[in-house]
Amino acid sequence: MNTTTERQLAILLVVSLLFVTTLACGQTPSPTSTPGVKTATQAQQATKVPAATSAPTSVPKATSAPSSTPKPTVAPTNPPKAANLGDVVELNKYFIQAVSVEDPATPGLLYQAESGKKLVAVELVVGNVSGTAITVNPLNTTLLDIDGFTYRPVLGGREGQIELVNLNPGERVRGWISFNIPNASKPNGIKYSVSLVGTLQTGLTPSQSGQSAAQLPARTPPKLPKLGDVVEQDGYSLTAVMVEDPTKPGVIFRPEKGKRLLAVEVVVGNVSGAKITVNPLNATLVDADGFLYKPTLGGRDGQIELVELNPSEKVKGWISFQISPGAKLEGIKYNMSGNITLETGLTK
Numbered sequence: 001m002n003t004t005t006e007r008q009l010a011i012l013l014v015v016s017l018l019f020v021t022t023l024a025c026g027q028t029p030s031p032t033s034t035p036g037v038k039t040a041t042q043a044q045q046a047t048k049v050p051a052a053t054s055a056p057t058s059v060p061k062a063t064s065a066p067s068s069t070p071k072p073t074v075a076p077t078n079p080p081k082a083a084n085l086g087d088v089v090e091l092n093k094y095f096i097q098a099v100s101v102e103d104p105a106t107p108g109l110l111y112q113a114e115s116g117k118k119l120v121a122v123e124l125v126v127g128n129v130s131g132t133a134i135t136v137n138p139l140n141t142t143l144l145d146i147d148g149f150t151y152r153p154v155l156g157g158r159e160g161q162i163e164l165v166n167l168n169p170g171e172r173v174r175g176w177i178s179f180n181i182p183n184a185s186k187p188n189g190i191k192y193s194v195s196l197v198g199t200l201q202t203g204l205t206p207s208q209s210g211q212s213a214a215q216l217p218a219r220t221p222p223k224l225p226k227l228g229d230v231v232e233q234d235g236y237s238l239t240a241v242m243v244e245d246p247t248k249p250g251v252i253f254r255p256e257k258g259k260r261l262l263a264v265e266v267v268v269g270n271v272s273g274a275k276i277t278v279n280p281l282n283a284t285l286v287d288a289d290g291f292l293y294k295p296t297l298g299g300r301d302g303q304i305e306l307v308e309l310n311p312s313e314k315v316k317g318w319i320s321f322q323i324s325p326g327a328k329l330e331g332i333k334y335n336m337s338g339n340i341t342l343e344t345g346l347t348k
Helices: 003-025 042-047
Strands: 088-091 094-102 117-128 134-136 141-145 165-167 172-182 187-194 198-203 230-233 236-244 260-270 276-278 283-287 307-309 314-323 329-337 340-345
Touching (some): 088 198, 117 141, 117 165, 117 187, 172 187, 230 340, 260 307, 260 329, 283 314, 307 314
Antiparallel strands (some): 094 117, 134 165, 141 187, 187 198, 260 314, 276 307, 283 329, 329 340
């Protein structure tokens, strides 16, 4: 074999070997093969995402996670009923009841009309069920109209304004509170604020069922001395001598419609206390339902004198009251000095 032929055979052998090597290195993996997994280095492990099976238990479940879109609140099946005219609304041992509304109301002697406005009045009951003593004041009220506007009271706007009195547990007071509001407005509710307790609110719309006013909270009548007994406390004395019911009106008396006039003859004494001033306005009448009434000046002739009492002195006279026609009498209270109040019964 010549040299040329040997060279051609060698070249052909090298080419064949290269072709076989290329096929071996470029072989494609089969579809059933699994990719290899390499173990991460320490730096890689710090950023490695935990597998689903190793997630911390503190992560909230999907079912308990808050939704990005707030779900609508389901209305309660029995929502609170709005109070109507005649309903009793209680809060922290106190209550109010709106009895009736006058729209427009009959102006009192002291009322000054305003252009574009009308006078409305609400007959309100404020009661102390079992809380500490409170002072009732018409200025503690606020009227609301159907548009949500608020109005403050007009003092003396209507006759029979609710009294400025102290209410002990079981006592209540009833009277009118008047307001000046625009002619086009309609009263819708009334609020009464009790100091350090809160605000009681009731509506002024009659119930659609037409039911009568709700019953007031029950009370336990106090045990009082009898008519004619002498009550002494802290150096002072009080005696209810007799009751005239009804009584003969005094010369200057101006009767109030829908009320009855009565008078109680009392003796106020200074047994051993400090000097006091006797004033018929210091007295308060209590009926059998716990309602309080303030005196009517000049209601009966012979009214008790406005006088100072030194120790061992006393004074006797009449104190008159205008009360509800069907009210039954329970007792009379007299404020001697400061927080000293004496009370006695009016039945034999």
